[in-house]
Amino acid sequence: xxxxxxxxxxxxxxxxxESGRAAHPAEEMGRALRRLVRKGGAATEEDCHPVYxxxxxxxxRVTSASTAALPFIVALACDPxxxxxxxxxGMLATLSRTAASAEPGRVDPEWHEAWRRxxxxxxxxxxxxxxxxxxxALPLADGVAVLLERWTAETDPTVRLPVLLAxxxxxxxxxxxxxxxxVHAVVREVLRSGPDVMRxxxxxxxxxxDALAPVRELDLLVEILSDPTVRPRxxxxxxxxxxxxxxxxxxxxxxTAALFxxxxxxxxxxxxxxxxxxxxxxxxxxxxxxxDEAWRLLLVRPSTASELLPLAGGxxxxxxAGVRYRAAxxxxxxxxxxxxYADGLVALLDDPGEAEFLDGTVGEHARWALTRIGDPRAMPxxxxxLHEPYRGQYSxxxxxxxxxxxxxEEVLTPLRAHAEILxxxxxxxxxxxGADGPLTGAFLKxxxxxxxxxxxxxxxxVALLDDARHSLSALDALVAMGPAAASAEPxxxxxxxxDFPANHRRVAWAAWRLGGDRDTALRLxxxxxxxxxxxxxxxxxxxxxxxxxxxxxRLRQGMDGYDTWYEMWAAxxxxxxxxxxxxxxxxxxxxxxxxxxxxxxxxxxLMALRAIVRIGTVSPVxxxxxxxxxxxxxxxxxxxxxxxxxxxxEIRSAIDETLALATPPPPSAA
Numbered sequence: 001x002x003x004x005x006x007x008x009x010x011x012x013x014x015x016x017x018e019s020g021r022a023a024h025p026a027e028e029m030g031r032a033l034r035r036l037v038r039k040g041g042a043a044t045e046e047d048c049h050p051v052y053x054x055x056x057x058x059x060x061r062v063t064s065a066s067t068a069a070l071p072f073i074v075a076l077a078c079d080p081x082x083x084x085x086x087x088x089x090g091m092l093a094t095l096s097r098t099a100a101s102a103e104p105g106r107v108d109p110e111w112h113e114a115w116r117r118x119x120x121x122x123x124x125x126x127x128x129x130x131x132x133x134x135x136x137a138l139p140l141a142d143g144v145a146v147l148l149e150r151w152t153a154e155t156d157p158t159v160r161l162p163v164l165l166a167x168x169x170x171x172x173x174x175x176x177x178x179x180x181x182x183v184h185a186v187v188r189e190v191l192r193s194g195p196d197v198m199r200x201x202x203x204x205x206x207x208x209x210d211a212l213a214p215v216r217e218l219d220l221l222v223e224i225l226s227d228p229t230v231r232p233r234x235x236x237x238x239x240x241x242x243x244x245x246x247x248x249x250x251x252x253x254x255x256t257a258a259l260f261x262x263x264x265x266x267x268x269x270x271x272x273x274x275x276x277x278x279x280x281x282x283x284x285x286x287x288x289x290x291x292d293e294a295w296r297l298l299l300v301r302p303s304t305a306s307e308l309l310p311l312a313g314g315x316x317x318x319x320x321a322g323v324r325y326r327a328a329x330x331x332x333x334x335x336x337x338x339x340x341y342a343d344g345l346v347a348l349l350d351d352p353g354e355a356e357f358l359d360g361t362v363g364e365h366a367r368w369a370l371t372r373i374g375d376p377r378a379m380p381x382x383x384x385x386l387h388e389p390y391r392g393q394y395s396x397x398x399x400x401x402x403x404x405x406x407x408x409e410e411v412l413t414p415l416r417a418h419a420e421i422l423x424x425x426x427x428x429x430x431x432x433x434g435a436d437g438p439l440t441g442a443f444l445k446x447x448x449x450x451x452x453x454x455x456x457x458x459x460x461x462v463a464l465l466d467d468a469r470h471s472l473s474a475l476d477a478l479v480a481m482g483p484a485a486a487s488a489e490p491x492x493x494x495x496x497x498x499d500f501p502a503n504h505r506r507v508a509w510a511a512w513r514l515g516g517d518r519d520t521a522l523r524l525x526x527x528x529x530x531x532x533x534x535x536x537x538x539x540x541x542x543x544x545x546x547x548x549x550x551x552x553x554r555l556r557q558g559m560d561g562y563d564t565w566y567e568m569w570a571a572x573x574x575x576x577x578x579x580x581x582x583x584x585x586x587x588x589x590x591x592x593x594x595x596x597x598x599x600x601x602x603x604x605x606l607m608a609l610r611a612i613v614r615i616g617t618v619s620p621v622x623x624x625x626x627x628x629x630x631x632x633x634x635x636x637x638x639x640x641x642x643x644x645x646x647x648x649x650e651i652r653s654a655i656d657e658t659l660a661l662a663t664p665p666p667p668s669a670a
Contacts, residue, residue, distance in 0.1 A: 005037050005075060017065040018108075020056020026065035029054035033072045036082070043083035048091065055091070057098045062107045066095065067114045074118045077133075078125060086136050089125060090242050093139035131156040136241050138162055144170045144179040151186060157237040158246075161201045164190065165240070168205025180209055191217070196224045197233045200252060207259045214259040215266050221256055222270065225249060226277035226286060250289035257293040267297055268304050275311055284320035288355070291315075291326040295403060298330065299644055303633045305334055313341035316366075321353025324362045329403040332369035333645040339373045346370065346377050359396065359404035371411055379418045383425035386411060390438040401640045408439050410646060412446035419453040430460035435467035444473040448480045455484035462488050465495035472497060475510040489514040501528070502536060509540050518544070526551045534558060534566040542576030552577055559587050564604050572611045581615055581664070588612055589622050595636075596625035602636055602651060609654040618661045626655050 009030055017026040032050035036043050051073070055066050073095075077088040099107050099115065125137035126146070134150075135158065141147050147167050154160045164186070171183035183205070190202040203221060206213035214221065224230055231249045238247040253274065260267035271294045278287035294311065297304045308330065315327035328348060331338035338345070348366035367385060370378030386408045389396065398404040415422060426443050433440065447454040447461065454461075454477065461481075464474040465488075475492060478485040492511045497503040505524045512521040522544050528535045529551050538555065541548050555577070558570040567587060575584040591608040594601065609626075612618055618626075629636070630652065637647035 002037055002040070005072065006034060009034055009037070009072060012068050014065070014068070017068055018063045019054045019065045020059055020061055020063050021053065024050070024053040024056070026054065026063075026068075029065050029069055033069060033076075036076055036084075037072075039083065040081050041083050045084045045087045048084050048087045052091065055095070057094050060098060060102050060106060062095065062099045062102060062111050064108045064110065067108045067111045070095070070111075070114050070118060074121050078121055078128075080130075085130070085133055086244075089133055089136040089140075092122070092125075093136070093241065096140060126150055127153070131159050135159045135162055135239060138166050138241050141166065141170075144174055144183060148182060148186070157195075157198070158239045161198060161237050162240050164198065164201050164205050165208075168208035171205075172209040183209070191220070195233070196227070196230045197237055200224050200256070201238070204255070204259070211259075211262060214256070215263055218266060218270060222273045222277065225253055225256065226274055226281070226283070228281055228283055231283075231286075248285075250285050253286065253289040253293060257296070264297070264301055264304070267293075268301075268307060271297065272307055272311060275315075279315075279318075282319075284318075284323055287315070287318070287320065288322045288326065291323065291330070295326065295330060298333070299640055300635050301633055302635060302648070305337065309334055309337055313338070313344065316341060316344035316348060321351075321362060322355040324348065324351065324353055325355035325358060325360075325365060326403065328362055328365040328369055329642075332365055332372055333642050335372040335645070335649065336374070338369055339375075342370060342373055342375050342377075345373075346375070349378075355403075357399070358402055359398040364405055365403075368406060368411055371415060374417070376418065376421075379415075379421045382411075383422055383429070387429060387439055393438070404641065406642055406646075408442040409445040409449075410643075412442070413449040415446075416450040416453050419450050423454065423456050427457050427460050430457070430464075435464055435470050440464070440470055441473060444470060444477050448473070448477040451480045452482050452484055455481045458485055458488060461485075462491050465491050468496050468498050471495045472503065472506065475506065479510050479513045483515075486515045489516045492516070505537055506540075509537075509543070513543070518547070522547060529554050534563055536569075538566065538573055539569040542573030545577060546579075548573075548577045556583070559583060561590075564591070564601075565607075568604065568607055568611065572614070575611075575615055581617060585612070585615060585617070585619065588615075589619065592622050593625050596628040600638055602638060602647065605636075606647075606651050606654055609651070609658050613654065613657050613661065616661060617664045618658050620663055623659060623663065626659055630655050630659075 012030060014026040014030040019026040019029060028050055032047070032054070036047050036051075039047060051069070055069070073088055073091060076082045077085055077092060079085075082088065096115070099111055119142075122137070122140045123146070126134060126141060128134050128137065134154070134156075138150075141150065144167065147163060147170055150163050151160070151167060154163055167183045167186060171180045174180065187202045187206045190198050194202060199220060203214055203217045234249045234252060235246040238252065240247070257267060257270060260270060271290045274290035275287055275294070278284070278290060294304075294308050298308055312327040312330040315323050318324050318327065328345065331341055331345065345366040349363050351362035351366065353362040354360075364385065367378050367382065371382065412422065426446070429437060430440065430443060444461070444464070447457055458478070458481065461474050461477050464470045475495065478488050478492060489511050492507065492514060493516065495507060497507060505521075505528060508517075508521040508524050512518045525537045525541055526548060528537045529541055538558065541551060541555070552574060555570040555574040559567050559574070561567060568591065571584040571587040575581065588608040588611050591601065591604040592612070595605045612622070635644045635648050636651040637644040639647060
């Protein structure tokens with residue numbers, strides 16, 4: 001047989017066929033297949049890699065080389081003497097999915113007939129003596145009827161469970177009611193008399209063609225997933241194709257929670273009940289998994305906070321560090337609402353516990369939670385604790401979307417009221433580490449946010465004006481300090497910046513704000529606004545008020561909708577210069593109204609709201625839109641980590657400020 005396959009491979013004109021990538025010509029495919037045939041049982045998955053490279057299925061194409069290779073890949077996958085049978089079966093499944101999803105013009109015209117001819121051999125894989133091969137071949141099953149045959153014949157639970165899941169997916173894809181009814185009958189029978197893990201799988205299969213099935217079976221799901229005696233059985237039998245390991249009960253908590261994505265009230269009940277069950281039984285892995293789902297719910301649905309807040313508060317003293325970590329982080333993102341649990345957080349300030357694969361310690365998250373509450377007990381030692389992880393290093397690792405430590409400036413920026421306690425250690429670190437300090441940039445951002453309260457740090461900030469890495473941030477901090485920083489004006493004029501015109505204009509602006517030459521700063525920025533294409537400096541032109549009137553027409557020209565940010569900056573500057581609400585207010589409203597209809601351009605939305613608050617008046621249509629946004633149960637942020645809560649709070653605060661403004665009277669009749 002080996003000789004026959006090798007002769008057949010030699011007969012293929014590989015040099016005339018198209019491969020998926022030019023770097024891997026079709027001739028390479030022929031050589032790789034010959035190597036697999038010759039090595040037989042000694043071949044490994046690594047020997048399949050050149051075949052994958054030539055197929056290039058990640059490009060969404062099925063080439064003529066793939067069509068030519070198909071019978072050889074099938075023959076190798078069907079041969080019990082082939083070493084890497086499992087990867088080869090998986091390769092066939094990927095080929096099938098790619099051909100089904102690719103645009104017709106990206107599939108070789110001969111492919112479909114070639115695949116049809118291999119049908120009998122592919123079906124043999126579904127009945128292969130090796131259960132792993134049978135499981136890997138399930139994506140090759142053609143429809144509900146074939147899968148029902150396998151369900152009847154299959155006895156191995158590690159294959160039987162994925163067959164059940166495949167039946168659900170096939171029923172969802174089948175337009176006929178008969179197929180759905182037949183699969184529904186299988187599901188109902190498993191739910192009635194099957195083993196517990198199979199019953200959970202039945203709900204997942206049912207959910208594929210009936211989205212409300214998990215809602216109806218909520219009690220069953222909670223009961224089985226929270227049963228400690230059932231937990232090991234998931235890892236005994238819950239396998240899926242293309243995955244070489246079993247899935248745990250914790251994995252199933254995540255997948256099951258996803259079944260409720262369109263029924264948020266049920267999703268909340270699901271996680272709350274699982275946490276309650278985990279606390280009763282001391283099941284820490286279950287509690288961690290349920291808290292992860294609680295976190296994901298809270299990320300998108302503010303309304304869930306009322307139930308999740310006491311849940312997290314009650315877990316602060318849990319014996320498991322991973323549970324305490326998640327509870328502390330959840331309280332931290334909820335901010336002031338977590339105040340009733342401040343004493344419990346204080347008890348964790350020195351807790352070194354960690355959660356596997358997550359950033360920070362229990363104590364670090366507890367301290368952040370206390371700062372968000374505004375509890376003074378968090379302030380002593382805060383700066384030193386924030387600095388410690390960065391001592392001697394400039395980076396950290398985390399996964400976006402997971403709970404993690406906040407950026408240092410995000411911890412410090414809201415703490416202006418505690419500047420008297422926090423400034424001494426910040427100043428000491430700025431003196432010690434200077435421009436090379438890993439947190440120098442973060443400290444400058446915090447000082448700029450604190451404004452005049454940061455004035456005692458004037459010497460340390462001035463010392464950074466000679467380093468181009470931080471000089472611009474130092475300028476912002478000095479300007480924010482106001483008159484208390486006036487003595488720094490000469491140092492500002494001589495500061496070191498990268499040699500770009502915009503940087504020099506920014507220096508002139510900062511010097512003026514600290515008591516220097518206004519006319520020079522206005523001339524430099526005004527000329528840039530007149531001569532350059534949408535310079536960022538327009539954001540500062542409004543600071544000059546009526547003195548900048550000669551440039552007002554240029555600002556009106558920039559309010560053309562071409563560039564969102566420039567248009568808003570120009571609108572704000574124009575109002576600052578002229579004192580006239582129009583056309584600035586109408587321009588800003590364009591960036592407010594769409595959010596009421598579900599638009600997620602939150603950055604421009606927040607900027608527009610801040611500008612409207614400065615102008616001091618809000619139209620009835622904007623007022624109505626903001627009421628709609630305020631009542632929506634969605635997190636007003638594109639982020640999917642702790643930053644979502646910070647931005648949501650900021651936006652909702654701006655909404656409240658805007659709604660508190662007066663509505664302008666209607667224009668009088670002529």
